Amino acid sequence: MPEPAREGDAGIDLRSRVDIVLQEGGGRALVPTGIAIELPPGCAGLVLPRSGLALRHGVTCLNAPGLIDSGYRGEVSVILVNTDPAVAFHIERGDRIAQLVVVDVMTVRLVAVPALTPSERGEGGFGHSGRT
Numbered sequence: 001m002p003e004p005a006r007e008g009d010a011g012i013d014l015r016s017r018v019d020i021v022l023q024e025g026g027g028r029a030l031v032p033t034g035i036a037i038e039l040p041p042g043c044a045g046l047v048l049p050r051s052g053l054a055l056r057h058g059v060t061c062l063n064a065p066g067l068i069d070s071g072y073r074g075e076v077s078v079i080l081v082n083t084d085p086a087v088a089f090h091i092e093r094g095d096r097i098a099q100l101v102v103v104d105v106m107t108v109r110l111v112a113v114p115a116l117t118p119s120e121r122g123e124g125g126f127g128h129s130g131r132t
Contacts, residue, residue: 002014002015002033002035002100005096010101011048011099011100011101012099012100012101012102013096013099014033014035014047014076014078014096014097014098014099014100015033015034015093015094015095015096015097016031016032016033016091016092016093016094016095016097017031017032017033017034017093018031018032018091018093019090019091019092019093020090020091021088021089021090021091022059022080022081022082022088022089022091023082023088024082024084024085024086024087024088024089025082025084025085025086026081026082026083027081027082027088027089028062028079028080028081028082029079029080030077030078030079031077031078031079031080031091031097032075032076032077033075033076033077033078033097034075035075035076036073036074036075036076037068037076037100038070038073039068039069039070039072039102040070041070042070042104042105042107043070043102043103043104043105044067044068044069044070044102044103044105045067045068045076045100045101045102045103046065046066046067046068046100046101046102046103047061047064047065047066047067047068047076047078047098047099047100048061048064048065048066048098048099048100048101049061049064049098049099050096050097050098050099053097057082057084057087057089058082058083058084058089059080059081059082059083059084059089060080060081060083061078061079061080061081061098062079062080062081063079065101066078066079066098068100076100078097078098080097080098
């Protein structure tokens with residue numbers, strides 16, 4: 001059964017159900033975990049990379065965070081990519097490959113309006129805080 005590595009951790013470790021090789025230079029694969037989950041309504045699962053894999057091997061989740069909606073009932077799989085330009089990465093069955101964080105979500109209904117309420121930030125986007 002998947003569980004956090006330590007008590008109090010937010011992430012639940014996800015493990016590979018198969019042996020697989022991620023080729024160097026961008027090799028990617030959909031890696032099954034062997035589990036299916038049923039999230040309560042109003043919750044979502046976020047599949048996040050493991051920092052150690054990213055730092056030491058350049059392996060990360062390609063679509064991070066991956067989103068699991070509460071209505072999904074299939075097997076949880078993780079899209080992994082190997083960013084190391086020279087070394088393939090070998091995953092063995094049972095290896096920790098990602099982590100799952102379950103969060104509350106607010107459902108919204110989008111409404112068309114003629115204008116948005118002004119704010120201090122306004123339309124300032126990427127890099128708008130002034131930090132270089």
